[in-house]
Amino acid sequence: MNSQSSPIGFDRRTLAQAASVERRQGPVLDSQGYWWPERREVVIQFLTRYIFWALGSLFFLTVDGYQPLVLPLTSLLVVYGIYFILNSLLFWMAMRSLNVSALRVGMLLDMFMVTISVIHDPYPVPPSALAYLMVIFGNGMRYGMRPFAESAVAATMGMVLCYGIRYRLGGFDVTPADLFYGLFWIMLVLYAFMLMGQVDRQHKLLDYRSRYDSLTGLLNRSGFIEMAESRLGEATDHAPQTLLFADLNAFKSINDRFGHAAGDRVLLEIGRILRESTDSELVGRWGGDEFVVLLRHGESMVPTVMNRIEERTLLWAQGNGLPVSLSLGVGFAPKDGTDLDTLLSVADIKLYQNKAEKSET
Secondary structure: OOOOOOOOOOOHHHHHHHHHHHHHHOOEEOOOOOEEOOHHHHHHHHHHHHHHHHHHHHHHHHOOOOOOOOOOHHHHHHHHHHHHHHHHHHHHHHHHOOOHHHHHHHHHHHHHHHHHHHHHOOOOOOHHHHHHHHHHHHHHHHHOHHHHHHHHHHHHHHHHHHHHHHHHHOOOOOOHHHHHHHHHHHHHHHHHHHHHHHHHHHHHHHHHHHHEOOOOOOEOHHHHHHHHHHHHOOOOOOOOEEEEEEEEOOHHHHHHHHOHHHHHHHHHHHHHHHHHHHOOOOEEEEEOOEEEEEEOOOOOOHHHHHHHHHHHHHHHHHHHOOOOOEEEEEEEEOOOOOOHHHHHHHHHHHHHHHHHHHHHO
């Protein structure tokens, strides 16, 4: 192992710093394509909902010529009050634990309230319909392309419903202003949709770069920490996990003798050997010439996996005329611990022992 390498062990403060770096780089994508914003962004969204509630209530209390198209004014204000209570409940839940279902419920609740408001808007061209755009942009800009598309579809359905009710029950006539307003609304949403597509692609690229090593395509340190920590919590005696730590021997001499291009080729090949030999989805480049793998195996299978890695490394080295070899160390969960810090420390000790044995021979 290079003497200049950073220490293997890390504490909880380091984990928190790594998570903070990821948050600064941009929202994290989940498996359903949602961005997870910072807590501050969630607070701003709910404050915006409270402002909508206040302005909507004030609008219907002060507007002249209110006609009870579906609901009388008192009932409409009761609906606004229920919206306030439900919004407060969602706010409390979001501060505890944010999830996709809660985001969708909040979006649908917003769409329902905007639709109710547009239906009862007494103006021939209802200004309250602009609130649909606020819901679309508020979800899309914060949570990504998929919620943007979902909210745009929901808004379109809401517009069709509320205008149908207005023209059917309210006696409103279709005017050129309505047609212009509708056309302008569609053009604005389509333009925003194209812009959001570009933003979404950039976010996905940033998310990939923040989690994966650009050379080997393996998980980088922060990506491996995030995924391994969640899986190690599931380790039991009946479902053990093994952390394998690998270090290239004398890697600096390969760079010095054969050039950095050869060194990059070695790193790329070692990453491929580790992926194929371990059949694990959690393979990462820890940094420099160090690699980590999380196996769904107990102690009985580990010697077979390690022998396979060493044999394939030796065959590749001989076939390419490069002095490539690995030192390996392991930590077993839950036997040695169930957190990544402890397992890395145990694996690091065993790796040094393995390296010392090889240097003696």
